[in-house]
Amino acid sequence: MITAGIDMGSRTIKVVLLEDIKVDGAPQLQYAVRKTHIIFPGDLDQEEAAEKVYGEALAAAGLARDQIASVYATGAGRKQVRFATDSVTEMTAGARGSVYMFPSARTVVDVGAEEGRGIKADARGKPTDYAGNEKCAAGAGSFAEAMSRALQLSLKEFGEASLRSGKSIPMNAQCTVFAESEVVSLIHANTPKEDIAKAVLDAVASRVCAMVRRVGIENDVVLIGGMVHNTGFVQSLKKAMDVDSILLPDMPEYVSALGCALLAAESQH
């Protein structure tokens, strides 16, 4: 059986096609990811974008729509997925995907483009509590993205630059829009780019951490979402949360889509 999970993020749209595999003698079902696909919707509206990402993923996997047993959607635009069998919240999808990848994970930190949140998960991957900020872009990926633009660095360079800094400069501004001007002033004051990068990532980490603390930090901690690629951010977050290690998935942007596909599969049993 093959199921699909679609994560309709505010910035990117992800799809995971999942196949269950029966292994003789194994106590539980095993799953294998058949295909992952990500797009930037660009000028498409959410409905069209969902069609596009799903169609492309199916084509690449050589599958037809009627071969997919169930499709679950999540993310900000989940209601716009017309062909979805059902939809779940980002918390449900994120916790399920994280605990599947790391069975020991109990605290899931999800930093997306426009939202950061902390989720507490139980051993079965069900969310038991969460705290997030849906009203403000500070503490989300787009904050770091805006700042990397101001510094004229790619996101990858931005994270790496921050690792080279030994300083910690506090950012006064909480708002992304104001922080951008603050970064410009720091540039004018000839502050090295790596110090500014670290200041920005420390600020995002401290805001994300404040949210996660509201649900409590329980080991193991896993970070999902595109910010996993930002090595500097991971370092800043580790320090802010005061934990020894943070589990990092290989394909961090797909964890919620994977969670959806798993939930879709489980709904069929």
Place this chain on the structure above:
Amino acid sequence: MSELSAFNAPTTEKKPEFWRWQEECWVDESKDWRSAKIITCGIDVGSVSSQCVVCVDGQLYAYNSMRTGNNSPDSARNAFKGVSVKTGLALNDLHFVVGTGYGRVNVPFSHKAITEIACHARGANYMGGNSVRTILDMGGQDCKAIHCDEKGKVTNFLMNDKCAAGTGRGMEVISDLMQIPIAELGARSFDVDQEPGAVSSVCVVFAKSEALGMLKAGYTKNKVVAAYCQAMAERVVSLLERIGVEESFFITGGIAKNAGVVKRIERKLGIQAMETRIDSQVAGALGAALFGYTLVQKQGPAKPLAAAA
């Protein structure tokens, strides 16, 4: 990741600056500072704009309003320079200089620093008369609701300086996004077939993505601007409602020039804002210059400033 990195590649090309508002230097030609007894100056170094106001015998004489540079002392000097070039005033002609605004402690030639809240109330009291009781200062990076008495003395205030929603900086972002010069936003926001609902009134970053979504959904640019003006009005009205609005109601700061926001605030409050002929952006510096005037009356002129300051 290649797709992601391409998407986030830094852009360096120079774009037209739609957000850039008109800088202005004005002198009341009917007055002459040479025949005045007391000449005072107020310098307001804000986060986005800087103003210099010169008062002669407690009356507005000249002002200069310009964008704040990346260095507060230079911004203060440049603001005064504009007035100086037009009037022939030198620093050592000034009997008292008061600094105000976010960079008030960095005005190299000031005798005293006074908070912008006190200065805006005092300035509004001059601009709108002594019936002014509630002042909404919509500045570049903050928004304040101020109550004052008949003398322009602050009795209470509330401010938002944590978030760009409801501030001039937020409006600049939208102007840039829509590629509409900032001074035209107000008029354009009324040129719509139907008033749209507000975009996110909380975060400018989210409002920006919502605005793009609206354009995709077929909204005209004007309608998106209307939705943003509406959001900004909602945001400041919620601030005003926490402190209460007593008439007369006066708006200072750059956004006071944007009818798209002002009219929507008035509609929500059911109260008209007072009108004034004086540039709403100079209220803080004007208040500062007036404080200087009162201080000179009380304690005499301060030591003349060195011309090189």
